Amino acid sequence: MKNDHKITLTEKEMPTRWYNIVADMPNKMLPMLHPVTKQPVKPEDMIPLFPLELLKQEVSQERWIEIPEEVQDIYKVWRCTPLHRAYKLERALDTPAKIYYKNESVSPSGSHKPNTAVAQAYYNYKEGVKRLTTETGAGQWGSALSFATQWFGIELQVFMVKVSYEQKPYRKIMMNTWKANVVPSPSNLTEAGRKILATNPDSPGSLGIAISEAVEMAIKDEKSKYSLGSVLNHVLLHQTIIGEEALRQMEKAGDYPDVVIGCFGGGSNFAGISFPFLRDKLTKGKQLRAIAVEPASCPKLTRGIFQYDFGDSVGMTPLIPMYTLGHNFVPASIHAGGLRYHGAGAIVSQLLKDKIIEAQAIDQLETFQAGVLFAQHEGIIPAPETCHAIAAVIREALKAKEEGKKKTILFNFSGHGFFDLAAYEKYFSKQLTNYSVSDEDIKKWTSKLEPLIK
Amino acid sequence: MKNDHKITLTEKEMPTRWYNIVADMPNKMLPMLHPVTKQPVKPEDMIPLFPLELLKQEVSQERWIEIPEEVQDIYKVWRCTPLHRAYKLERALDTPAKIYYKNESVSPSGSHKPNTAVAQAYYNYKEGVKRLTTETGAGQWGSALSFATQWFGIELQVFMVKVSYEQKPYRKIMMNTWKANVVPSPSNLTEAGRKILATNPDSPGSLGIAISEAVEMAIKDEKSKYSLGSVLNHVLLHQTIIGEEALRQMEKAGDYPDVVIGCFGGGSNFAGISFPFLRDKLTKGKQLRAIAVEPASCPKLTRGIFQYDFGDSVGMTPLIPMYTLGHNFVPASIHAGGLRYHGAGAIVSQLLKDKIIEAQAIDQLETFQAGVLFAQHEGIIPAPETCHAIAAVIREALKAKEEGKKKTILFNFSGHGFFDLAAYEKYFSKQLTNYSVSDEDIKKWTSKLEPLIK
DSSP: OOSOSEEOOOGGGSOOEEEOGGGGOSSOOOOOBOTTTOSBOOGGGGTTTSOHHHHHHHHOOOSEEEOOHHHHHHHTTTOSOOEEEOHHHHHHHTOSOEEEEEEGGGSTTSBSTHHHHHHHHHHHHHTTOOEEEEEESSSHHHHHHHHHHHHTTOEEEEEEEHHHHHHOHHHHHHHHHTTOEEEEESOSSSHHHHHHHHHOTTOOOOHHHHHHHHHHHHHHOTTEEEOOSSSSHHHHHHHHHHHHHHHHHHHHTTOOOSEEEEEOSSSHHHHHHHHHHHHHHHHHOOOOEEEEEEETTSOHHHHSEEEEEESSSSSOSOEEEEEESOTTOOOOOOSOGGGOOSOOOHHHHHHHHTTSSEEEEEOHHHHHHHHHHHHHHHSOOBOHHHHHHHHHHHHHHHHHHHHTOOOEEEEEEOBBOTTOHHHHHHHHTTOOOOOOOOHHHHHHHHGGGGGGOO | OOSOSEEOOOGGGSOOEEEOGGGGOSSOOOOOBOTTTOSBOOGGGGTTTSOHHHHHHHHOOOSEEEOOHHHHHHHTTTOSOOEEEOHHHHHHHTOSEEEEEEEGGGSTTSBSTHHHHHHHHHHHHHTTOOEEEEEESSSHHHHHHHHHHHHTTOEEEEEEEHHHHHHOHHHHHHHHHTTOEEEEESOTTSHHHHHHHHHOTTOOOOHHHHHHHHHHHHHHOTTEEEOOSSSSHHHHHHHHHHHHHHHHHHHHTTOOOSEEEEEOSSSHHHHHHHHHHHHHHHHHOOOOEEEEEEETTSOHHHHSEEEEEESSSSSOSOEEEEEESOTTOOOOOOSOGGGOOSOOOHHHHHHHHTTSSEEEEEOHHHHHHHHHHHHHHHSOOBOHHHHHHHHHHHHHHHHHHHHTOOEEEEEEEOBBOTTOHHHHHHHHTTOOOOOOOOHHHHHHHHGGGGGGOO
């Protein structure tokens, strides 16, 4: 019996800095543009929304950023997260590949999201912010931020997409347990919400609407700021704690990955696991493939265009230089709600453009098949988002078998599926399907972006 | 920052033996009696229900029983479970007490139950059993056994109490993911079920009925055996992996508990955490309090009588010498479904009778208050069962504060509450209540047991 089923770090071995990949990128990202003036956004433009320290991190070129002691202290509630060798999955696939996974599902809210939620709540607290506003779709981000804000005595207003609010009551109760106020969006609390309800009282809501409500409330209330769970540079930065730990854990296992894999919504969990390893590629010429895995029904990385686009559907956010399907693209209702986003973070987009990372799109049914195989052999039921990463891992492991090649694969197990079992039931009863996206559809939404190119 | 937020063991440090406390008990338990002849049960009487190896363990007097390598190998999927120091809860309580908890919620099915499920599935597999039958209430045991049986290619038929089957669909889907066949009980699959349905087609079912169905099916089908998730000696034995790990982890933390606490249904999680420490008390004279915590609405340990009684409601099982409220006692519908059991394991009952352990009964509202405080400070939402242990821990910690005494408390965090959030919502909206049990009520059910005394 080997000694590497589960590798952890002692508190002394824990990373104390986040890694900012911007310092090592051969081509930096283009600047974000102001939604009205179309001029590069200055940090001060964003002060109504974010605390200064996060705005500094957003534009920082420093390679390392110290994790405040208070944040490190809360990280200890669940970190270091375990690195597992997936011996049983390897055996089931009969592959010569070694498969490791970093288990972020052991966090309080069940995913990687608290890594940035705690940091964001901390910086807001330090600058005297009394209330945060945010949106949440399926509830992963909302519950992570609830956990974090209650720590610092910050009030939290969550706008939860109405259809999810009704379908996933458990996520709402989890947020309530951590003292957050949760309303279905569209709501009567904002002008944006009231306008939509006036036209359509039965609106099921959307992430775009919920963002508009959260942003509006933060702008109108001096005591409030806004918080986002992915896409932005500072969010990706905070998630690098995952990969920094994994680097040290792989070293303890006496191994190093040939391939690093993460599922991809806005980019934060993929960045978290891969950026610290990409540092070795960018600065030491290490051979390494990093694969971002998106749903075939929302293929911004593999079939979108690289262009300036809004982060939200309504057009209130700055224009971000990114791979996008257009901010009005409406992805099919797949169960991986966290991956249903039209765009991608600016850093990850630039890395993809420069071919430093790769992307793959996978169909829904293949992802659930992969998730069930994983649950049966490794014992943990993955979130539908995480199933995408697992499907890509299985492809790589089977390719290794075909080619008779040894290979070490590392992926991020971004979250558990305990609140997604209804999706599994649909999969078992054959009620799930794949969704294809036509080239015409993509053209329809992305062609409208032309005037915004810089 | 101290180095003991989370203590784990390397694979080399892992225990390789279960501890059988029977070897060290000053007074052994009385023998179980045959339900019909009222004579001591012989292991061979139970062969239709259990594999030989488990029957041997049931009556073993050996202090140590080797954990088979195959079982150790599966344990590695989630074990060693972390031992946490609850610094943040301590601070919230402003107590001089040190609080540690052993986190069994990280297992595949979210509780301590897989520790025995895997062992039972293994021994059945070794003896060629093709199918197991079992009952489950809220679903914790059924999902643990599903995880275990699919490993060994054993079919599993779960009879799930109908009211839970309808209220907790997620637990059922979890079992399906691990290939179990789950039916609501009463069902048409057994004579017992058909009889009840004929009289009352809308019967909501009960654990007693579900046990009868599972036992009947196992007896009638030569290829099937039956599996139970608590109460029996071999089940308690398998759970001692918890305390054996905790002993070594406390040693690593440079500490030793003054008090060990576990919630109490049939006795398995309490036994698991406490027996290895009780060994030090029984063989080395170590000072140690071990507290079993039951619901005030089902107070068999604190207000029941020590007597022979059936393990099930129907009277099909052997008579067990135990603390009981009578096998026809119907506990109120508290949310801690796993603690709604009229009796207690024979070993634990004998230890209580001999004052080697203690018991406390706590009301439902106090337990939820404790669970919410824990979730807000330690980040993990506990199962309603686990909330009972936490409430007792808080009592001890506050007493230490009152008395200005240092004290080290260890408790078993037996499971997470991700599938119990509806209960939390009821607590928040003040829909939960306490349930008192009158002395008359207890007398009514226990007085019927008189003729069975030995």
